[in-house]
Amino acid sequence: MYRYDEYDHRILAERVEQFRDQVGRRIAGDISEDEFKPLRLMNGLYLQLHAYMLRVAIPYGMLSSTQLRKLAYIARRFDKGYGHFTTRQNIQYHWIKLEQAPDILGELAEVEMHAIQTSGNCVRNTTADQFAGVAFDEIEDPRVWCEIVRQWSTFHPEFSFLPRKFKIAITGSPHDRAALCVHDIGLRMHRDAAGEIGFEVMVGGGQGRTPMLAETIRPFLPKQYLLSYLEAILRVYNQLGRRDNIHKARIKILVGAVGAAEFARLVEAEWQASRNEDLELPAAEFERIHAHFALPPYEALPAETPAFHAKRFENREFARWVRTNVSRHKQPGYAIVTVSLKPEGGVPGDASDRQMEAMADIAERFSFGEVRVTHEQNLVLAHVKEADLYELWRNLGFFDLAAANAGLITDIIACPGLDYCSLANARSIPVSQAIGRRFADPERQARIGELKIKISGCINACGHHHVGHIGILGVDKKGEEFYQITLGGSADETAALGDIVGPAFAYDRVVDAVDTIVDTYLGIRIEGERFLDTYRRVGLQPFKERLYGAR
Amino acid sequence: MTQEIVTANRLRDGAVVYLAPEGYWSERLADAVVVEGEVAAAELLGTAEAAVKAQIVVAPYRADVTLESGLPVPRTTKERIRSRGPSIHPELGKQAEGQPA
Missing domain, CATH: 3.90.480.20 (Sulfite Reductase Hemoprotein; domain 2)
Known part of the structure; x- marks a missing residue:
């Protein structure tokens, strides 16, 4: 794991004291909420339904046991005894008091953690394949590059006020476990014809109200140019991205408007004009960071146990x-x-x-x-x-941690939804719980096979519903919760956005609808097919007929 | 005519609070002042704005309620959850402190 140097520790300590001072001034009335809000957001502190919410960064999802113990301590001492791991590989606490937030950041700093880059229109926490460094099909460990991107992007003065937030994901494996195609930038490491390792650079993916899959603007970028090339992308975005309309401010809208080919040309022109050796990492610095990700001292064991x-x-x-x-x-x-x-x-x-x-x-x-x-x-x-x-x-x-369901129908992604989130239109968690209970039988789950359900409580799509094999989106109809279902989404290397199956279902009808979809699939699947395979073969129609045919 | 209350989050801890008589803020919806009509509701929100300036609450707004047995009841799922706590955790939030639904 990456370890902080003296400089990193000092920055964090100063940051905690700055925030303590800002909170003190806010409570004393020296600064207004309008002045304070951007400051608290820069420290991951949101105001939600029942309390403040603190989102803590977990860079590319990596935690030491010491850090995890600190997260447990914070849950017990400052929250109500639990935390929520998110689709951004971070953790959120939902019952935080403003006056205690500086102390929490102080506790986090002790274990080299913070809430920087978990909010605001900056480059957010870079995410990665959770099997980084150990996947049998991996070409190179992406965490080294995630850490390099982290160090380059943190407090980057030019990119601290982008048109909108900016998310980068990296994988070093051909099988995409990091949902690259729904990130502002997705980076896939692979080898070129000469055997050199570089990045396929994909830009303009994202979910929300305008879901788009990222498009490749450079099939192969030699590794040493990563930072200068990222800088060129961000410069083009910073200049041309829209700031007049929050719903049109993400890079996907820009890429969609000018087209991927033109966007690639703009980036290339910027890159040729601005690239310089300062952004090429010296070999010694690369090696220093790389050494932090050395694999643990494995024993030499036989292949079979x-x-x-x-x-x-x-x-x-x-x-x-x-x-x-x-x-x-x-x-x-x-x-x-x-x-x-x-x-x-x-x-x-x-x-x-x-x-x-x-x-x-x-x-x-x-x-x-x-x-x-x-x-x-x-x-x-x-x-x-x-x-x-x-x-x-x-x-x-x-400890109730042995559920045998990874990748199965009850391994559901759900955002916090209306139970906690002030942006949500409908609850997500109770829907996931009800589906979990309906499909609890392990034999039935095994029979259904790989099936990813993803639920969001609003169109912002934190629950990744657009790329769920079955996606569920909560909507508000005159104060009542309804759920729109999409089918056929996928977040892996065969990425696709789901298709809306038809009119939304009421809260108490949504689990039955999922059951009908699963039943339909089981009835028409061909031997060896997963849900997604069947859907891609037959399309929406059979599901539509079963769900709405009787109407 | 629609009945309304004014609600906000308390600055120091973010707790859901309701504007009660005499400009006090209560964690209990039952204590909220219920008004009818645009003029009264706007006036109530005006009182709340003073509490914003006094660093007591953040982001106050008007919310519709209905009166049942003389007590205000939220009209939307969102306000119901704010007044009670997360629907998935009956042991947490205001609902755990014995407050009416």
């Missing part, structure tokens, strides 16, 4: 969990474990202080003291010995 396979035969529940929540690791004898934060009836992404502390302990015991947050609101232990999997699974079970 007979005791692990024996346990799978002995214990069906364990076998089921292994099938869904354990992924292939590049190191022989090791595995990647997805820890589901979607237990039956639970709140997607929520973890109690006790669960966070348990995860910190478990990570220390089984995975070199490191935990990752996924954009699908789960946690990952990236370095578990296959021989330890059974014991790990038992330990997770003690």
Whole structure:
């Protein structure tokens, strides 16, 4: 993991004291809410339905056990005993008091954490593949580049007041687990014909009220030019992006308006004019950052672990969990474990202080003291010995963390929705809980196979509904909650935006509608098809007929 | 005629509060002053603006209610959740403190 130097520590300490002073002046009445609001937002502090909400940055989703324990402590001491992991790989606390916020930032600074770049029209926390560094199909570890982007973008004076917020995601694997296509910039590392590693640069993706998939503006950018090329993109956006209308201010609108080819030309022209050696990282600095992401000291193990396979035969529940929540690791004898934060009836992404502390302990015991947050609101232990999997699974079970559903229908993304969020039109969480209960039967979930449901409580789409295999969007109809359903969205390397299936469903009808969709799929799927495959083969019509035919 | 109250979040802790008689702010919806008509509602919001200037509350606004057994009841899901707490956590928020729905 990246560790702060003296300079980083000093910046954070100063920042905490600045914010303490700003809060003090606000409470004393020396500054108005209009003056204070941008200052608190720059420190991740929002005002929501029941209290202030603090969004804490988790750069590219990486946490040490020490940091996770601090997050647990904050949940217990300053919140109501829990936190919510988000689709941005961050954590939010929903019951924060303004007067305590500086103390919380002080606590975070002790473990090299903060809430910078979690709000405002700046380059936000860069997100990454949660299997970074360990995926068997990976070409290069994207975290090194995420950290480089973080250091370049934090407090970047030219890009602190962009037309709108700006999100970058990076992956080093061909299989996209980081939803690149719905980011302002998606960076995919791959090799060119000569075997050199570089980035495919995709620009202009995003969800919200105008969903768009990012388009490739440069198929291959040699690695050393990343920062100067990003700077060129941001300069073009900063100059030409719209500032007159918040709904048209994201880079996707600009790319859509001028076209990807013209946008690429503008970026290329800016890049040729402005690039200079100052933005080419010296090899020594790259190596310094790279060293922070050295893989842990793995043991040399045989590729097969007979005791692990024996346990799978002995214990069906364990076998089921292994099938869904354990992924292939590049190191022989090791595995990647997805820890589901979607237990039956639970709140997607929520973890109690006790669960966070348990995860910190478990990570220390089984995975070199490191935990990752996924954009699908789960946690990952990236370095578990296959021989330890059974014991790990038992330990997770003690803390309600052993749900065997990663990638299945109950592994739902849900934004906080109207239960917490002042932007929301409808609740998301109770809908996800109801779907979770309806499909709780593990046999049925296994039969349905991979199916990603994503729920947002408003058109801002924090719950990624546009790219859900089944997407659910909460809307307000005269004070009543309704839900619009989309089908066929996808956030991976075959990215697609979902198609609206028809008129919205009332709150108490939405779970039945999902059930009907699943039932329709099971009835028409061909052997070996996943939901998305079937949908792509047959389209909306069969689902429409079943859902609305009787009307 | 529509009945209205004025609500806001308290500056120091963000708690949901309602404008009560004599310019006090209460965490209980039951304490809220209920008014009818544009003139009365605008006047009530004016009182709230003074509390903004005094660093007591943030972002006050008018919300529609209906009166049931003499007590104000929110008309939208959003205001119902604000007055009670998250629907998914009956053990948290105002609802946990025994406040009426």
